[in-house]
Amino acid sequence: MANQSFPLPDVGEGLTEAEIVEWRVKPGDPVQVNQTIVEIETAKSLVELPSPWSGTVAGLLVEPGTTVEVGTPIIEITVGGAAASDGGPGSDVPAADSAGLSDSSDSEASGSVLVGYGTQEAKASGRRRRYQDGRSATSAPSPSAPSPSAPSPSAPAPSAPAPSAPVRAAQAPPAPAPAPAPTGGVVSVPAPGTNTRVLAKPPVRKLAKDLGIDLAGVHASGPGGIVTREDVLAHQAAAQPKPLATYAGDTEPWLESGAVSVDGRETRVPVKSVRKRTAEAMVASAFTAPHVTVFHTLDVTRTMELVENLKKDRDFSEVKVTPLLIAAKAVLLAIRRHPQINASWDEAAQEIVYKHYANLGIAAATPRGLVVPNIKDAHRLDLLELATAIADLTATARDGRTQPSAMTGGTFTITNVGVFGIDTGTPILNPGEAGILAFGAIRQQPWVHDGELAVRWVTQLSLSIDHRLVDGELGAKFLADVAAVLQDPARGLVWGR
């Protein structure tokens, strides 16, 4: 009976990391060799990993939704001997361990297997600290990421009750067994807050256990409040996920892995991956940096002429030329004239960090959600190099191949809301940056040009700034300079290097 830990393998050729998507086992479960234990997502694909050993799951070391490096231990398995911890010392783990999981959204299959950690703050062991460091290096740079705490991996699994153990009704509802169906789990009804023991005959208890149903939540119709077999089956039927009413060709990818409510009117989808990182980053930014947004409407006809000319230019024949390229160049020129905006607020050190380089982020909507990869050292690139970099970055993002390193270290971001036909917006800063420019749709509009009414190409710019370190005056000057270049790209010759 020795504990073996399974390090995350490189399932592709030269992959360095993967995200844990869903555990298929929980602590205390017996596992067979080659039984699927976890689903991971690599840069290439979703992959199921088989267990290298037969034995009992001693502990899951990584939470779903977490990206870990190849070689990181992800699960501990007690190899050899019969399964089943015998309810010896330590098996009576206080209910507090699972209390944090009583929220109904967490009682969904994949969430509940992580009984014992994932929700508590503090008291992280040395081992977990190391793991946490690795995580912050590879995932979104959110200062407020919840720090997962962990039990010591050698602690006996709390969720393996001895067969004869009484059901501890509301104190610590046993985790519902993960439904083998890959999509969604059973939405369990929270247990009523009673402390009384649920009455049921042993075969009914066994049935409930096999179905992963908490008897405390089942309506009892038998004499004297006994839960009958029919009650359990009725509960099971009611709790089955209902198929969505769909029509041919209807794809709703955002509902994937969600569980439909009992009445079929709502779907609960676990927050994972890009959605989770986006949420963390936006909350962190919106509630730490006081945002101010300034707007400007301008005539970009000359930019449009320049774009048309560049499209015909032999040097640019192999790269896509768009107004966004000129806007990016305009931002880089404006940063050069107002370097104070290319900075970051370091709350912990009470310092402002001025960056002598510009890593220009471009927000991109991808099938996996919003990602903001940045072009490293964009200030060094000439126009053609910048065009190539933007094309590479967007192509990589659309293919879902953006590496975490490409999304960290940004200093300023452009969000091209115009591609959606939208005039403007009030963008939220990418955490750690002091400015973000929204580039609106370019439309032909009546405009006073040279003292006469003319049809001109007109757009709107909006700039959000972190008012802790950038004042309105600086923001206004910066935006005016961006606009000046877009109004007359020749301005770039004057301000360029």
Added chain:
Amino acid sequence: MNSDIGEDKVPLLQLLTPEGARVTGRGNSAYRKRIAGLKPEQLRGMYRDMVLTRRFDDEATSLQRQGELGLYAPSRGQEAAQVGNAYALAPQDFVFPSYREHGVLQVRGVDPVDRLEFYRGTDHGGWNPLEYNAQVYTVVIGSQALHAAGYAMGVQRDGLVGTGDPAKDTAVVTYFGDGATSQGDVNEGLVFAAVNQAPVVFFCQNNQWAISEPTTRQTRTPLYKRGEGFGIPSLRVDGNDVLACYAATQEALERARSGGGPTFIEAFTYRMGAHTTSDDPTRYRTTEQEEIWRKRDPIDRLRILLENEGAIDGDFEAELRAEADALGERLRERTRKLEPATKTQMFETVYATEHSIVSEDRAWFEAYEAGEPTDATYATSAPAGAASQTAVAQQGGTR
């Protein structure tokens, strides 16, 4: 995008239906005669090798997912093509596989553990080709077609063709996929084999996917017609029909051994799994298509035939399952213990005799590995080369 290369448009030699019944049409009597003599124990042997090949596949895939192999290319779905073909071989025949011919190597008797050395990266090959008359796995797409054509020309020059002595006359088989037919190497191999009338069988397993590219992106003509263009007798067989693959290969081998020259066989099959463990087929093909082919599983149809003809029973199946389990366990145990070969092994098998340049390279490498100062020109030339590559890349970027 549909061209006339699909299954419905092209005649296909089939002797065993997907439902496991023998085909009794009039057109294929010559081939039916070739399988009429197959005894129940031979059919059982084919079935056993196909089942063990699939188990080898599953176990190797799991080992890769457990971090024990760097890569693995499964042969799932192609067992009939490979095993049927290999059963027609004579001991003196020589085979040149790609990286997916696990069924052929199973029949040739290459130890399954040795076969995983290559995929674990502990050895450049894994076995001595002369011991089994089977070359090691070849990963460069299609290059084995040239090796096979050259070897077959050697067989000719050794006078081992057309002697009439069945223990002496020798044929060569090379294996490749539909994607490899787009490679120059395969076409060059066909040219040399054809003009020299070399005793070689080109066994093309058209599994319909060159990684993620469908056959329709590789050819406008059924692949077996490629052979005809080179002046090589060619046919298409049902690659999921072990009997058809056996009969067609036997005919081709007889032609080769008797001096009749090469044959091109297109075994029309389907890659039921991923291209390799690094591939995710859900990104480019539909589950509907996979489901159609799952119903044509080559192992199922042979099992049904054997059951209906009373050649196997429950005991046989149970024994075979136990044998497969034992194979799985042995693979797990032994593969985890495979250690890398010596680093200088790569210098030892390049030439049969001492070679001055290779010996020099080896001496430099040993000194480098030992941490001794090495020849300065080696050290300085590398960065210079790297710098010029960068310059070229930048020029390329601004073109």
